[in-house]
Amino acid sequence: xxxxxxxxxxxxxxxxxxxxxxxxxxxxxxxxxxxxxxxxxxxxxxxxxxxxxxxxxxxxxxxxxxxxxxxxxxxxxxxxxxxxxxxxxxxxxxxxxxxxxxxxxxxxxxxxxxxxxxxxxxxxxxxxxxxxxxxxxxxxxxxxxxxxxxxxxxxxxxxxxxxxxxxxxxxxxxxxxxxxxxxxxxxxxxxxxxxxxxx
Amino acid sequence: xxxxxxxxxxxxxxxxxxxxxxxxxxxxxxxxxxxxxxxxxxxxxxxxxxxxxxxxxxxxxxxxxxxxxxxxxxxxxxxxxxxxxxxxxxxxxxxxxxxxxxxxxxxxxxxxxxxxxxxxxxxxxxxxxxxxxxxxxxxxxxxxxxxxxxxxxxxxxxxxxxxxxxxxxxxxxxxxxxxxxxxxxxxxxxxxxx
Numbered sequence: 001x002x003x004x005x006x007x008x009x010x011x012x013x014x015x016x017x018x019x020x021x022x023x024x025x026x027x028x029x030x031x032x033x034x035x036x037x038x039x040x041x042x043x044x045x046x047x048x049x050x051x052x053x054x055x056x057x058x059x060x061x062x063x064x065x066x067x068x069x070x071x072x073x074x075x076x077x078x079x080x081x082x083x084x085x086x087x088x089x090x091x092x093x094x095x096x097x098x099x100x101x102x103x104x105x106x107x108x109x110x111x112x113x114x115x116x117x118x119x120x121x122x123x124x125x126x127x128x129x130x131x132x133x134x135x136x137x138x139x140x141x142x143x144x145x146x147x148x149x150x151x152x153x154x155x156x157x158x159x160x161x162x163x164x165x166x167x168x169x170x171x172x173x174x175x176x177x178x179x180x181x182x183x184x185x186x187x188x189x190x191x192x193x194x195x196x197x198x199x
Numbered sequence: 200x201x202x203x204x205x206x207x208x209x210x211x212x213x214x215x216x217x218x219x220x221x222x223x224x225x226x227x228x229x230x231x232x233x234x235x236x237x238x239x240x241x242x243x244x245x246x247x248x249x250x251x252x253x254x255x256x257x258x259x260x261x262x263x264x265x266x267x268x269x270x271x272x273x274x275x276x277x278x279x280x281x282x283x284x285x286x287x288x289x290x291x292x293x294x295x296x297x298x299x300x301x302x303x304x305x306x307x308x309x310x311x312x313x314x315x316x317x318x319x320x321x322x323x324x325x326x327x328x329x330x331x332x333x334x335x336x337x338x339x340x341x342x343x344x345x346x347x348x349x350x351x352x353x354x355x356x357x358x359x360x361x362x363x364x365x366x367x368x369x370x371x372x373x374x375x376x377x378x379x380x381x382x383x384x385x386x387x388x389x390x391x392x393x
Contacts, residue, residue: 043341106267173263177355180267181348184274188344191278192334 031140035147038131039155043189044094045127051101051182052123053156054175057163058108059116064160071120072153078128079145087132094126095190098182105179108172127152229339233346236330237354242293242388243326245381247354248361249300250319252381255362256304256374261312265319266355270348272320273327277344280331290388292325297385304378307371326351 039045056067101119133144163175237243254265330347334340361377364370387393
């Protein structure tokens with residue numbers, strides 16, 4: 001476990017974290033790779049996935065591979081809807097969902113399966129619907145959306161698996177504190193989205 | 200072992216080297232600006248450390264309740280700042296937070312957890328409001344807000360780490376002395392000496 005944590009930390013530290021915020025479409029890489037990175041560089045998506053990953057990982061009795069489809073299927077359906085030209089504005093709802101999941105993380109409740117399922121379905125749908133590929137058509141459009149499907153699914157799965165292995169009390173406290181950070185960040189991002197920009 | 204390598208590699212690839220390819224000064228600048236904002240205000244620094252210190256001093260469940268309550272309420276205060284809601288005497292509240300929280304540690308006061316949470320939450324609004332009023336001017340408000348939440352949390356962690364010295368007899372004295380020092384710094388800010 002310590003080696004795994006060390007490897008994860010080393011991998012993370014080698015990255016320039018600030019570049020995660022580059023912009024929504026990263027120039028110079030193809031649409032598929034853009035899609036894989038997309039959930040990590042859109043704040044509302046990242047906050048939601050973080051909260052959901054922490055929440056899923058806190059359910060220690062759960063087998064991640066059993067619940068992952070509950071997230072992936074609605075995500076796929078929503079991405080398909082978007083691929084076929086559907087547009088729905090859901091960013092603020094996505095942030096509210098992150099606040100909800102972050103609250104459950106901070107409270108560290110042992111959730112009934114149906115509540116976790118609702119969180120997974122909701123997050124999957126909202127991330128998918130919020131992933132409208134602006135200015136892309138044809139093969140690139142589908143490649144980007146497929147990349148989002150892969151990136152979101154992989155990120156959620158790995159994060160939940162890592163959190164499930166955090167058994168020490170101080171580690172579990174750290175997860176709860178992360179939940180509060182997600183609530184705080186989501187609240188601020190939501191507030192900013194409601195304030196009209198000046199100039 | 201191979202499972203660990205696979206996981207670590209997957210994480211690396213997922214966050215890929217393409218992240219190096221593009222630098223957006225706005226986003227990166229906003230995040231760094233937010234991250235450093237609490238650090239460049241000594242009044243913020245001492246109060247944040249005091250929260251973690253007091254939590255460690257009080258022990259479980261305060262150890263996690265205080266660092267959870269503070270960022271959430273701080274964000275609420277930040278939201279008020281963004282929305283332009285005025286809160287009187289913000290700087291006084293920030294300085295007072297250092298005095299009160301420092302004294303709580305110095306005097307080894309152990310109120311009920313609900314009272315401790317209310318005290319911490321009350322002061323969090325002032326800190327959040329101070330950060331929030333500068334948020335709209337930041338290069339990238341989104342990244343700025345995430346930066347200062349993370350920075351605040353890390354300061355709590357520093358306080359918690361220091362607070363763990365209470366497991367040793369001399370450590371208790373050191374921690375209480377630290378609380379006293381924080382309270383004195385707060386007095387300095389309140390009186391305008393600092």
